[in-house]
Amino acid sequence: xxxxxMNTSSSLKAQSHFPxxxxxxxxxxxxxxxxxPAPVELIPQDxxxxxxxxxxxxxxxxxxxxxxxxxxPDIVDDFYLNLxxxxxxxxxxxALGNTIYLWDASDGSTSELVTVDEEDGPxxxxxxxxxGRHIAIGLNNSHVQLWDSTSNRQLRTLSGGHRSRVGSLxxxxxxxxxxxxxxxxxNNDQLASGGNDNLVHxxxxxxxLSNSATQWLHRLEDHTSAVKALAWCPxxxxxxxxxxxxxxxxxxxWNTHTGACLNSIDTGSQVCALLWNKNERELLSSxxxxxxxxxxxxxxxxxxxxxxxxxxxxxxxxxxxxxxCTIATAAGxxxxxxxxxxxxxxxxxxxxxxxxPEPFFHLNRIR
Amino acid sequence: MPVARDRLxxxxxxxxxxxxxxxxxxxxxxxxxxxxxxxxxxSPRPNAATRTQTVGVGTITAxxxxxLGTPRGRxxxxxxxxxxxxxxxxxxxxxxRGSNSALPAWYPRTPLRDVTAVxxxxxxxxxxxxxxxxxxxxxxxxxxxxxxDSSEATPIAHLEHSNRIMSPKPSTAVKGCPSTIxxxxxxxxxxxxxxxxxxxxxTPQKKLLNSIDTVEKVVMEELRKLKRTPSAKKAEREKRVRTLMxxx
Numbered sequence: 001x002x003x004x005x006m007n008t009s010s011s012l013k014a015q016s017h018f019p020x021x022x023x024x025x026x027x028x029x030x031x032x033x034x035x036x037p038a039p040v041e042l043i044p045q046d047x048x049x050x051x052x053x054x055x056x057x058x059x060x061x062x063x064x065x066x067x068x069x070x071x072x073p074d075i076v077d078d079f080y081l082n083l084x085x086x087x088x089x090x091x092x093x094x095a096l097g098n099t100i101y102l103w104d105a106s107d108g109s110t111s112e113l114v115t116v117d118e119e120d121g122p123x124x125x126x127x128x129x130x131x132g133r134h135i136a137i138g139l140n141n142s143h144v145q146l147w148d149s150t151s152n153r154q155l156r157t158l159s160g161g162h163r164s165r166v167g168s169l170x171x172x173x174x175x176x177x178x179x180x181x182x183x184x185x186x187n188n189d190q191l192a193s194g195g196n197d198n199l200v201h202x203x204x205x206x207x208x209l210s211n212s213a214t215q216w217l218h219r220l221e222d223h224t225s226a227v228k229a230l231a232w233c234p235x236x237x238x239x240x241x242x243x244x245x246x247x248x249x250x251x252x253x254w255n256t257h258t259g260a261c262l263n264s265i266d267t268g269s270q271v272c273a274l275l276w277n278k279n280e281r282e283l284l285s286s287x288x289x290x291x292x293x294x295x296x297x298x299x300x301x302x303x304x305x306x307x308x309x310x311x312x313x314x315x316x317x318x319x320x321x322x323x324x325c326t327i328a329t330a331a332g333x334x335x336x337x338x339x340x341x342x343x344x345x346x347x348x349x350x351x352x353x354x355x356x357p358e359p360f361f362h363l364n365r366i367r
Numbered sequence: 368m369p370v371a372r373d374r375l376x377x378x379x380x381x382x383x384x385x386x387x388x389x390x391x392x393x394x395x396x397x398x399x400x401x402x403x404x405x406x407x408x409x410s411p412r413p414n415a416a417t418r419t420q421t422v423g424v425g426t427i428t429a430x431x432x433x434x435l436g437t438p439r440g441r442x443x444x445x446x447x448x449x450x451x452x453x454x455x456x457x458x459x460x461x462x463x464r465g466s467n468s469a470l471p472a473w474y475p476r477t478p479l480r481d482v483t484a485v486x487x488x489x490x491x492x493x494x495x496x497x498x499x500x501x502x503x504x505x506x507x508x509x510x511x512x513x514x515x516d517s518s519e520a521t522p523i524a525h526l527e528h529s530n531r532i533m534s535p536k537p538s539t540a541v542k543g544c545p546s547t548i549x550x551x552x553x554x555x556x557x558x559x560x561x562x563x564x565x566x567x568x569x570t571p572q573k574k575l576l577n578s579i580d581t582v583e584k585v586v587m588e589e590l591r592k593l594k595r596t597p598s599a600k601k602a603e604r605e606k607r608v609r610t611l612m613x614x615x
Contacts, residue, residue, distance in 0.1 A: 068481065069483045069486045070482065070489075071470065071478065071480045072479070073385070073513075076446070078446040078448070079450055079451050094479070099388075101478050108481070110479040111379065112381060143487055196448065225449075225450070226450045246452075246454055277516055286575045334467075334468040334469060336479065
């Protein structure tokens, strides 16, 4: 039927490429030992916490309840929207109905960025640019607005691209990719997209610019429900984690070079969002029907380390603080909760002096 | 809201702004946005039929193919889409209102206000009341409403206080011989009357445990008495005979 054409690109994740942070595939075996990993097990210099000896690391306690709860009235309880994002300037943006609020995590102050007109709204997606200052907003009327949060001014409106609401936005350096309910993706560049058609597409610049019949690099068909949860692994290049909706309930891992599925685990409930721990090898998943839980998994063993409850409705929206330690989740129960899942900021701030430098780190690498 | 044109920076009261906006939206103007509602929520509105928006309407009805033919009715805000439909049989405990909010309806809502203490108090209270009695959160709330302006701490104190007052009597249901059940309420009344002598020295839990012990003793006594009656003895003998005969 026309079900195929109605595919919602409900989720987009762009993998940003910065020079000097190209990643080799780390050797998995060395991770299991207690000695400091060999230099070949490579993680870019930002993530060199792995290099400190595991035997001296204190056990981390994951609190079972949220640290803080904020009121989030009028939040839209829709699986296909992305209403929460935490910018690199440590400001959280959340869309409640037609209004975008900014919450400064450093002092807890709230401000309103913009309220769109009733005919244009509600806001359907929110995404900070990497600079932490500019923010892109997708609207139900298919427009995308670009705002400067420091001056509270609107810079641009992108219209005419999509024909239906813009449910998903992703920045890759200065390129903004937008996904619409009409199934279009515009300005794709090294992108993973998940849709209501149960498919995940990997788009690569080389193939999209070619004249081949299929513009995608890989089409991943294993999920049996809509795919909204997507997350690129920060410590292993070209590793993508995807999560399936209510009928699928699984988390799958993919090598986006080859398109192969590396692992699949059943979580028992609808997977709404996925986030990787920037400092440890862990994955966090947020769920909807029916348990509304957060789950922390060890990677690659996929042993469940913790299960966190608190939300009384699907945990649809999740974002990570810039320091990587705190997770913010929002749900249809109209609360915005903060969880110290990935450790306390003091632990993460340890200097990386002990890191053994990788060989050839001063040179650009070819992947 | 009209934006001021001067460049003076004014501190914005988010709470007042939000409250004012909510007021106006409650009063006004739903018939101006049939497209929006159709596109987002799918609930049929009188004006929507006359609109011929190609993408919006067509898309929604096509996406609702998962057995969503029945209209949701006005005021229902469940968005369409296969993933927004809960699986059949999942317990959805609606609190009798439209929204699924964690906060009670009377609580003043302010975007991003810290409500940690309130939510925790509500969760604790819900745990304490348990699933057996269907006590709503509503009843002690009128007390709390008056103290909301002062601080967050006082509502919690009130909740705890009212909780203690309302904790139910130890009403353990004793399962035993049918003949003893009729006597149990009398036994319990007797116990609670006895215990009312020194209520302050014992916590509710201790009181409950004591009463359970007493009830057990009394019931066992009753059982033994029953067993000694001639009819019970006869029945037991007959049972033993039957067993032996079956073994022949």
